[in-house]
Structures are given as C-alpha cells and as structure tokens.
Amino acid sequence: MGVQKKTRKFAQMKRAIKAHDERLKKPSTTKKEQPKEDQLTRQITQAPSNMFFAANTALGPPYHVLVDTNFVSHAIRAKQDMLTSMMDLLYAKCIPTFSDCTIAELEKLGDKYRLALRVAKDPRWSRVKCSHKGTYADDCIVDRVTKHRIYIVATNDQDLCRRLRKIPAGVIGLSCALYIQQHLTPSQSLILSAREFPHTTSLNYASPWAGAHYRPVPGSTPQFTREESQAKRTYAHFKNLAAHEQGCGVQSVPGVEYLENPPVEYLAPENIRNAYAHLDGFERLTEGECPPGVKWGVRYQTFVVNPPVYCAYLLRQFVLRGGEVREYTFVDPREAFHLADGVKTVVNCSGMGFGDEKSFIIRGQTCLVRNPCSLTITRQNIDGSWSFCIPRPLDGGTIIGGTKQPHNWDPKPSLETRAQLLANAAKWFPFAEGSKEQFDVIRDILGRRPAREGGMRLEAEKLDRGSGTLVHAYGAGGRGFELSWGVAEDVFGLMKKIGLVREKASL
C-alpha cells in the first residue's frame, strides 16, 4: 500500500519537472529500484494457515496482543479499558504488548497523543525491543506476526488488517472431524466444511453461546440411556484433556446441584446411579448440608468449558494433523459430495439438520459476568425454573443462567430476563470480597440450542444409485459439549460398522 502511493507521487512529480532539469540526467538508476505496479501486486504471498487465529497452535491464553497506535487512541476516545475489552472479546487472559517503534510513533505524534502515550507506557503491559531501522510500526507489526506467530494484532487500521488477511464448525462437527481423522489410514482424507467457524458469532451457530458445563441429566428413556453413555465417555476424555492440554479451555472444578422441587426422574435411585456414579467424588448431600428449602442435593467433580477457546483448540488440532478447512454454506447436504473428487461419505453435523421436521430450537439467554467463581452451581427454584453459574476457564468470566424456551425465535436478549437471572443468582452466588455483592456484567448471551424430538439423529442414509452415504449427527439440544466426544466415537463406530471408514470421507 505504502509503496504504491510512493510510485504514483513520483510519477506526478516527474510530469512537473522541466526538460532541462538536472535530475533527469540520471533517471536509470532510480527507475531500476522502483518495481512496476503490476509486478508488486503479483508478489502477494499466500497467507499460511497458521496466520489464522483458529489454526495457530502457538496461540493460546494468555494471548499476547500487539497493539498499534491507532488502537490505543480509539480505545481512549471510546472510553474503553483496553485490557478489559480484549479479555471480553477473546474470552481469556490477554497481555497487551507494545513494540519500541509503536511507542516511538506515539512520541512523534506530539502533544495530542500525550494520553495515548501514557496508556501505552503502562508498566503492566509487555514491551518488545525493535532492532530495525526507522519507526514505521505497521511494517514492524506485519513482520513480527509473520515471523513469530504467537501474537494477535489489535488495530483499527483497515489497511493493516488487509495486510494481515482476514481471520475466518460447531462442537459436534469439530469433535467428529478430529476423532475420525485420528482413526483414518494415511491414504484417507477429510474436509471440514461449514458456514461458521470458531470466533464467528451467529444466533444459529450454537457452540460459542454455550455455558458450558458437564451436568448429568437423569432419565430412563432410550434417549437418556444413549446420552448417558455418550456423556460418560466425554467425561473421561475431558479428564484427560484438562490434565494434559493446558490452554484447551477445559477445566476440572467442583460442581453442586440444589433442587427445591426435584422432578420425578430425580427420585429413582437407579436413575441417579446411572447418571452420576461415574463422577469423581460423587456424593448425595444430607439435609443438613443443603441450603434452606433444598430437598435434593449432590456434589461431584466436574468440568467447565470455555466454548470459543475449546472449539478453536479442536480446529487447531484438526488443521495441525493436515485437515482441510473450507468455508461453505450448503443448501442441501448432498452438495458436500461435490466439494472434492471422490467424496463417498458426508457427515452432517449441521446442528438443526436440513428441514428435519423433528428439529426445533430451544432459545437460551444467559449473562456473562466478570465475577470469578471456583465451582459450578446449579439450582432449581421452587417454581421449577433453573439458575446456574458456570465459571469459564482461563479467566473467561462466569456465565449466569439461564432460560430454556422451546420454539422461541426472539433474536434479542431481554433486559427483564437479565435482571431476573441476576436477581435469582444473587441469592446464592459466592461473591468475592470487594464485589459489594453485585454482578459486573460483560454482556447478555443469546443462543439457540439445536434440539430434536427423541434426541440426536445418529444414523447413516445411503443415497440413490450408490452415490454416497450421509451420516447424520445433529440435534444435540442443550448438551452438545458434554456429549461431544461420545457422539464422535459413535459416529466413527457407525461408519466402521457399515464399512465406510476405508473410503474417502468428507465432513
């Protein structure tokens, strides 16, 4: 961009110079140094996949955020605290980082940028030394993120964004992709294709909006029995992840449940054994151990998930193992057979399916607050409504929930609901000292759980004339995260059973 501008100015100048001007005597040397415009544009290098946030394995909390001059002054003008806004946006701990030349650029900008300079020099931020000539910070930032892919760039500068390239699936698709990929022979390959990927947000993309915690749901229908098995396998997987994968966004925490008016499924000891017995440290609470009014209480060791961080982690693992990713919106899942040559299997993890009459949404409104909490608490109130708090790992705030409203398509969060959720939770939330027993709200969260009558559709559909097989895996409702790894195992098991796994698979 900068070079293009210089070239044009030079051309205008040249036209203005008189024929006998001294400078015209040695045009050849300067001309050689100036590449032609079309040569410049052809030299655009392809951005490597790990320049993308989700595909960069070196990026994990705490995030090192390289800040440019523009961003500091915009943050001051918008009266935004830089660190808080970054953490609210990235859902985890951040370290604002300034290069020597960004500071030098602010110093050169003079008195008007005095405040920005003071903010940039805050001793809490990290500083990186520059050894290059000059103080053109944009070049320095581009150079740093291209060479050392451990940074995220905070900027409001559109040109700089263009130079860095734009940064572009749900938890079920990602888990299935990774699981299948781990079990394929090297000659087989996978393409992960979706309309939305981690770090994009859309009402109809459920995963980023989840709490998310692992909380067993007792019952005795075939759906409950299947989900119990999937949940148990996911619990074992989460245990392994939390112990060995720092930064994946899954953490082990204590969990408690207090029910004031326990539904009938909670009263059958067999149901409770089936749903809860696999949990580490599981204990029924005595009346004396429960708060007043609570008729049923349990305690166990469980897992909380920071959904955007965990989904990005899954995607990174997939890409690192050589998985191919494509952004694509399908009108019909059969389109996916044409994404590449020889696609024989398509796994449909679209959340809602494509026009399945059994699919429906369950609207969920929660509130993300800054108040920290060290355990997940679920409370059923006397009127049958539920309140819960879920701390999101890696300093991602705490979710205060939540509503479950089947078939409700209202896209806007309700302030009334927020007030109700916070008022209910304020009665039992373990506020930290100094919080004045008040919630510090980051934002309302509104999502649509992709539910289905009778539970998830997990079946294979052979298409006409042997043109391929569609494996359906959608409709996880409000339990997508806690069922995810079990679902992935079941999808692979199904593919193996009907002999699909030896064929080239696409997702």
Ligand SMILES: Cc1cc2nc3c(=O)[nH]c(=O)nc-3n(C[C@H](O)[C@H](O)[C@H](O)COP(=O)(O)OP(=O)(O)OC[C@H]3O[C@@H](n4cnc5c(N)ncnc54)[C@H](O)[C@@H]3O)c2cc1C
């Ligand atoms: C408020 C709230 C709280 C929740 N709390 C929890 C919790 O505590 N624990 C828990 O386990 N779960 C929780 N959930 C549920 C969880 O979010 C979902 O079950 C889960 O995200 C479903 O994942 P999915 O991959 O099936 O669907 P999605 O996340 O919706 O992903 C679907 C994918 O398919 C793609 N897609 C869809 N249609 C098309 C198309 N036509 N073309 C191309 N791509 C397409 C989308 O782009 C997306 O990538 C909660 C949900 C909400 C809303």
Ligand SMILES: [Zn+2]
């Ligand atoms: Zn520099």
